[in-house]
Amino acid sequence: MVKIERSECAWTCPQGDPCLEREIIGALRCSPILARLLWNRGVRSVEEAGRFLDVKLTDLVAPEAFNDMARAVARIRQGLARREKIAVFGDYDADGVSATAILMLFFNHLGARAQAFLPHRVNEGYGLSPDAVRRMHAWGANLVITVDNGIGCAEEIAYGRGLGMDFVITDHHEAGDTLPAGVPILNPKAPGERYPFRDLAGAGVAFKLMWALARELSGQAKVSESFRTLLLRAIALACLGTVSDVVPLLGENRIITRHGLRILREQENAGLKALRASACGAASVLRAHDVAFRLGPRLNAAGRLGDPGRALELLMTEDPARAAALALELDKENDRRRRIEERIISQARTAAADARLGDAPCIVLANPDWHVGVIGIAAARIAEEFARPTVLIALEGDSGRGSGRTAGGVALHEVIDAARSLLDDFGGHAEACGLRIKAAHIGPFAERLGAIIRERYPVLRETFAADAVMPPDRLTPAILAECAALAPFGEDNRPPVFIAERLATVGEVRRMGRTRSHLAFFVRSGAAAYRTVYFGGTADADRIAGALTFAYEPRINTFNGASEIELNLKRIL
Template sequence: MAKRWRLATHDPARIAALQSAAKLPAVVAQLLVARGIDDPAIALDFLEPKLTGLRDPDLLPGATLAAELLHRAVAGKKRIVVYGDYDADGMTSSAIMLRCFKVLGAEARLYMPHRFDEGYGLNVEAIRTLAAEGAETIVTVDCGVASIEEAKLAKELGLQLIVTDHHQMADRLPDAAAVVHPGLPGSDYPFPGLCGAAVALKVAWALCQHASQAKRVSEPMRRFLMQAVGLAAIGTVADVVPLIDENRILVRNGLAALRHHPTVGFKELERVAQLTRTPELGCEDLAFSICPRLNATGRLGQAELGVELLTTNSPERAAELADYLDELNETRKTLERSVLLAARKQAKERCRPETDPALVLAGHGWHPGVIGIVAGKLAEQYHKPVVVVSLDELGVKPGIGSGRSIPGFNLHEAFAHATEHLESHGGHAAAAGLRVQEKNVEAFRVAFCAYAERALGEENGGPEIQIDAETPLSALTHQAVSQIERLAPFGHGNRRPTLCTSDVRMAGPPRRMGGAGRHLSLDLEQHGVKLRAVAFGGGDWEEALLRVDGPLSIAFRPVINTFRGYRSVEVHLDDWKRDVPSGD
């Protein structure tokens, strides 16, 4: 599907004023203004986010009470259970809390619900089992804020339930001993965008302060908290929350903490991901190398192994686990490719993927652990909301579905409008899950697509590329791109700058690269300047580019590539078009 290019408008006066006041390079000032930042003080804080910029944990709604209750539980040697979640955010959240209890000299066990048998969050069977096994205090991480009935049962069974979460709340809060959430009703916490691991970090921080009876904690606790910042950075990147405000501080400093204060398990993850020779860790390293390996364990029903890797202090066990996670990730890739091919085939045969307002695809034998990734790839390909459902082979259990959205469409609300056809649902505006009986899939499809048509209207004009500026290749000096890198960490809410230029020619034929030739490598030339370009996921462009015999316009992201100790500028190609001769 052709993408529309939207070039940002610029105010030269605002750019010049910021450049002068903050003493910034012109390109950095221009990109900051494009992001709505023209105050010199805010700009400098943005470029140099310090850990001291994190808000005190006492300000996070519910954190102080949770810390007090957990400290009493530790002092009273209560049987504590950390109730986690099976994605990378949930794993890092669990690891933070488990490591916190360990540094406090307390014992706590992990309960990780099985992705396919139990589903997300608290469930009554698990609550009953934990109570029967002697649990006294349960602290949830990355889940629980919508678990109304489960909290009621926990209270009836005499369990002390402490909820730490960041997800969508129900119409009322659970009746728990404490609820920690950055967006609690009635609170004035200024940043509701924390992920589960960041909330867990704040609770652990408050608990350490409470145990120390001072804001300044002991040296062992300080070392733990630095490692916890690194774990929170992984969870923040994995959960695709906006990299602004406290999230930006956590990720920038967490990337450094992962390199300078790594856990034993993370060092082994770096090894299997082939990141040990990378001079500095970046968001892309977490997003494309670390997080997929952690998520693979949850997607394939073994999330507790991911938590064990992040909490073990045994180098031998860490190496064994990291190798196994690497194998699971390869299995995940194979399953993902298989389901993606089947889903694309179904979309073309049973739907009108170019014109339908949304897609709901369902199949038997589609592994439920990869349907979210497949939904995301199809949503990106067709630029519309997509739900992919894994149907039970025997037709006995409800199908498990996962949806991914596009900007401007709230999946959580869409599922709520079609709730009469569903067994259950939950999640975020951008990503959500559901359970649906096979006989109700078609009715859900009709209702979901009708809602999407009303909600999107004429707004869904297809995929767009937001372009920050038009820049010739000659301007992409090592110094200029290094200045652009000052805006990192890049990710959701702070995307890597996208530039464009025209009158570019290929200095040779494009070459496929990567597994199954999914990516493309090109040598580009413009007015005597040559640069290497890589199009990740652009392998299918090869045939069309081979037919081009004239100049191109390209949309790209400039990066510094490090290979065998040599650093060079290259561009990551987002899109291309044939240049139209003037007068045509």
């Protein structure tokens, strides 16, 4: 990697592989910059480059590639044949709700005796609990299928099996030391799992189970027409969960998202239409960004603040009037979530500043007034602003529930796992985690976590990977079209970001937006001046003068029928 360090931030541009890039240029007849962009996104052959750009459903891995898929399908088919009661136990976030909807749509289509169960985030928390097991047992469940959870619930599953219930586990979270015993496990991250793609979301794993069941019941690899229609709708739901859960939009997730967005645009289901119309407008061109920042937050708001069942009902209803009412409810909940979130962020920001962090490698804060359903979003903002892994804890009496988000390249799950002796419960992955902790252990936990991070990451600093050094005057409409071909954009496949070096600023810097928190100005590159927008950049207003080096995302801005290249400034260097 070639490091470009300015100010407090280290910027890197991958060096690439010139030989492979020449092969890609020749085979695809593309520009050198597209070949470099593909390399930066993990493409390591001409064949991979072709698949990255030509996204086909037929490139999805067969669901039978999971170690335990045959066992899972056999047990579910047995349950269907016996008319057993099947409980689908999900999660309260957008991924868990979408995964639950996928399996419930399938079972409803078959006329099965199935019921969805979703935990209440505030009253129950994440994952299977003994109370949830008892609730499903009281309903009469013979078989429980977990979606987006279960890998870390060995004790609860053993308890449920002792009550006479069977289980099938579908999950995508990192496994702990003890796996659920005696049950089929579908999790690409499970120890010894041979499935070739590790980064499926919970909804992606549920889709794979539905696909395998459809093939089994069709008696062949090619499913019946009714199952095909159902699977296409399931891909749209899997897209919602995949993008909302911020998993890498590469590999199978790229396929699910590209085709899921297309299906969402064409969707006739009343609930999905109402969600889209409420969040984006019925005539909008739906992109992954819209799912991440508009649709997903509305689905999440229901579970963060109250009953996730409303989000599940919205995804499944065929009644336009009910769909419109539910979409309006989620709109209001999302507005309430934003207000709570901003209050928590403001309090956490002040507390972090008052703590005089110095060289402390992490931030751990707790407050009895914080809402457990929103602290994850707030932790992400604080981690980004302070460039440190952050854990925020909502206290409830003598204990608390926390959410953590990473920064500075720290693998959060690994470092918190090393301090788990101070925790009551813990789960998550490299980027984010959830935990339970006694109030008396918060101080020792913060010290222990800081010591672990300091030992394993002696240099902790903000880093940002740009794609290449690119003066704006070298951009052309053809290059921008090649950049757009890399969509859908999301985690690990961000829109291309380039570095511009020592460009002269032109004219005055204007504040814009309802809150006047964004900046707009011009920079000169070659013979042209380019409008540059810096969202949320008011704190850097005094730095915009003279020769400017910065990272930017290029885009086409169309106004009154005229199009021009505009720069979205990401960071001043």
